[in-house]
Amino acid sequence: MPPLTLLRSQELPHLTYAATPERFDETWAAPLATLMGLGRAAGADLVEFFLERTNYINCLAEDDTITSITPSLTIGAGVRIFKGKADCYVSTNDLSFTGLKKILEKALSILGLSLPTGSAFIPEINLELFRDYADRKQKDFWLGQTSPMAEIGQVLLAANADIATKAKHIQSRRAAYFRDWQEVLVAASDGVFARDIRLTQSVGYSLLCTDGDHRASINKRVGDTGNPQFLQNWAYQADADEVSESAGQMLYADYVESGNYPVVMANSFGGVIFHEACGHLLETSQIETNSTPFIDKKGQQIAHENLTAWDEGLSDQEFGTIDMDDEGMPPQRTLLIERGILKNFIVDRAGWIRTGHPRTGSGRRQNYTFPAASRMRNTYIAPGDYSLDQIFTSIDKGIYCKKMGGGSVDGIGRFNFGVDEAYLIENGKITKPLKGATLIGDAQEIMNKISMCSQDLALAPGFCGSISGSIYVTVGQPHLKVDGITVGGR
């Protein structure tokens, strides 16, 4: 006689699950464990459920009016099935037991598996003790503590009024804010059972100034995770000063003359250079498709000996900080490169299964419609030993990239970045402002040309788009020197 604790599949239609609809908690263990047991009984090696609920709002102030407030509520789930190294992912908006069973069935059929028949026994799935990061850190109160709609509008209007007193030749001034509250639950047949709440907020300026044919558009954004009072504490006056100053400098700037130059890249968002030129190429999703020149370079010199770089999810309230990744694993502080030597890759569950590299708590996704993939968190070049003065005085003629725009890298390691604010360096001094620059190059070459790093590491929020959607990340670095890089211009 089979043990009475094992569930017969023919009992399924009569089971009722009273999982808490407004919250992901331990009551979800029973239905998810049953479904995962079904999946395992069907022949899957691993079954993982990802449940998500979000409460999102964005608000836009243009000149002296709030022109848009958009609240958005979403709910959804996805199931991922692994069979050997193959996997598939199915998502839905229907979080009822029937809805989740339907996507499980679909996922199983895609891999050529089917739900067990009437008398089959469904193995018990032993989930770990519920890891509720939201409860541990009292995050359940966060949503109610964030700025209500009225306050959001007040702050943005005050910020816009402030920049109007500082910038000249304004054609358009905008202040925009978003708050993204997300509750997630991850359950997997290897025992993972964890919940978290994430609160990500960002606010910033977009300023357009024109004077005849002269135009300058400058943006600045700040962001935070985990601080409900973020917007109330936004020091918009300082940001307004900075944006106005930059716009003033760039309004009459000459276009950069293209060529190959030594370049000093500012700290903070200058870190996008490492993010694009190297970070993506260390994700196991690139290794799986042989789309990185670093695939077999672990333990080898891939960068200048003065370069050390990290990827981590632990820094307090940074944009890429998480208490658990989207596969339920706590994040780590991962040493990527140490004095030029490649030490570790950025690894999610699938990357570990397919490449053997150890997981780093880096499985991330934009939302429930994506399976997780190996993605960056807070990624930065570590501070070095040089002073700013030493870096600048080492350059006779070069470019100072004070503010970077976005960038990208392709599968053969060619990267590019836009530069929003640049200056000519002449005889070690910053001279005239320049605009219209794009930096291009080859990832392997550039990593060996970062020869000097200063001591002033700073981080900046960013948005990274890749195979599992757009996620919140941090980039960062100290001021650094690139010995030579191609600057595209006119």
Added chain:
Amino acid sequence: MPDVKQLTDLTHTQAKELGISKFDLYGSITDSNSVRVYQGEPKQIKASQRASVIVRVWNQDQQVGVATTTDLTESGLQTALQTARDASNFGIRENAPDFSPEAQAPLGDFVEEVAPQAPVGILIERLLEAEKELLSAHPAIADVPHNGLSQSDVERFYINSDGASRAQSNSYSMVYLYAKAEEPGRKPRESGAYKIGRSLESLDIAGCLQEAAEKVVSHLNYARVTSGKYPVVFSPEAFLNIVGAFANIWNAQNILDNQSLSTAESLGQAIASPLLSLCDDPRHPANLGADVFDEEGTPTRRIDIIKQGVLNSFLHSSVTAKRLGATPTGNGNIGAKVSVSPHFYHIYPSTPPSSTLSLEKAENVILIDDLHALHAGVKSLQGSFSLPFDGWLLKGGERVSVESATIAGDFRELLKTITYIDAQVKETPNGVSPHVWVESLAITGN
């Protein structure tokens, strides 16, 4: 998953119970499958059935609030309507949106083409075959790291409390194949192609494969390019991309927001060479994802944006049309602030060219195949661009692939210095365009 009729009835019922007398709703339901493969094995398989709606609620002061939700249960819709009603207290009073005056106008003839979805196993089979054929197309093709085959059924709908009711269903299938080619002692090169079809059966996978193979192999013969100014020819795909990046020039909402290179008085000005004409043509037969109504319910139509170099019309929502004394053009996107976007560009020569320029005879001309990093290298509010590209230097009847370079310039100047537009246009998934020749642009070689 509720169907459109059920959602409509539920929304009307819920609104009545909540005492909401004026509302509208736009939504979509999507059922899709996609597969990727790698070296003869399935790599990622995804399937989803998703629905999302955005509701707008007007309060008694005619202020509007919105809310978006994916929770289409009775309670989910109720929450969305309540949230939108609460948000309406913060809605703008001046130039507040209203229903489109054309939300119940006839849509004209259109055909809904919904093809049955093929089983996922068939998608995997077809993509594996394509990968195999691409790998055997040329000895240098080493890998097909980026590929995908997908199929989607999309149902979109619009309703309002005045009785407007729109619905449209479409299905389409897409394939993309990006191959990596390598020769000993040389850098790897990557290029590819993508196609869209109504169904898996009508999808030109073979054509995509051939184009991807030809392109990546043509980049094997690469060399550095000397920096300087060159005459440039844009491929249809590249020209559509750069035109799309500067769409603020004819976007009425951008103009009203002072976020445009144009002003409301720009209509009638010569902004491009007289050789160029450009329209937004959502109902073009090549536009497989054609929307017959926009998100405000306004019927879509062909709009002549540039005629013989002259800015002829802006693209409008019902909001911008009202403010600028124009007719809605069916380009509205619903939201707390209605936005405007194009559907499907159709670029063509204003008059057939009197003589023909040939790529085969071009000398010291850069042919741009693909532009990259538009999100970073375009300053759309300044008119400038500086973009990495894939392309060739045309010299002595030969094409030499450009190893790594950028192209930079001012878009307004580019439009005015168009020297030739091919008579033959190419239909792409993103629009229709010919090759476009420009007098000169700055090229920086790596």
